[in-house]
Amino acid sequence: MVKRIIACIxxxxxxxxxxxxxxxxxxxxxxxxLKNSSIENTMSKENNNVMPLEVSMKxxxxxxxxxxxxxxxxxxxxxALVTVSDDGYFVIDAPAQKxxxxxILLYNLNNNTYEHIAYCPDxxxxxxxxxxxxx
Numbered sequence: 001m002v003k004r005i006i007a008c009i010x011x012x013x014x015x016x017x018x019x020x021x022x023x024x025x026x027x028x029x030x031x032x033x034l035k036n037s038s039i040e041n042t043m044s045k046e047n048n049n050v051m052p053l054e055v056s057m058k059x060x061x062x063x064x065x066x067x068x069x070x071x072x073x074x075x076x077x078x079x080a081l082v083t084v085s086d087d088g089y090f091v092i093d094a095p096a097q098k099x100x101x102x103x104i105l106l107y108n109l110n111n112n113t114y115e116h117i118a119y120c121p122d123x124x125x126x127x128x129x130x131x132x133x134x135x
Contacts, residue, residue, distance in 0.1 A: 077100065079095075081093075082104070083128070089109065091104065093120075093126040096122075101120065104126050
């Protein structure tokens with residue numbers, strides 16, 4: 001009980017000292033110099049303000065193939081990626097839209113084909129999938 005009383009008194013003293021007169025720290029305002037905001041300080045000294053060379057992606061990664069595509073099904077519904085395989089297959093999730101239920105599909109990146117896997121029940125959502133050689 002005595003420990004609680006001492007703790008309450010110490011807490012009261014800490015609060016009282018923190019709630020004293022509002023004090024200003026004028027030293028901070030005096031130490032700020034407009035000299036620090038000159039344009040010279042924004043320029044790089046070590047690179048002489050020369051932009052880095054533009055290098056093509058093929059130059060950096062010559063063996064990487066990049067394919068771009070829209071994440072839209074042929075019927076115009078958007079889809080989200082669930083998982084990717086090494087063979088160019090994506091398991092994708094097309095949320096419920098345009099009057100259709102949420103659908104899980106297999107997208108073949110190599111020939112741009114879609115294969116229906118399953119519909120999700122109304123209270124469910126596709127979060128994770130795994131691709132293996134047997135499936």
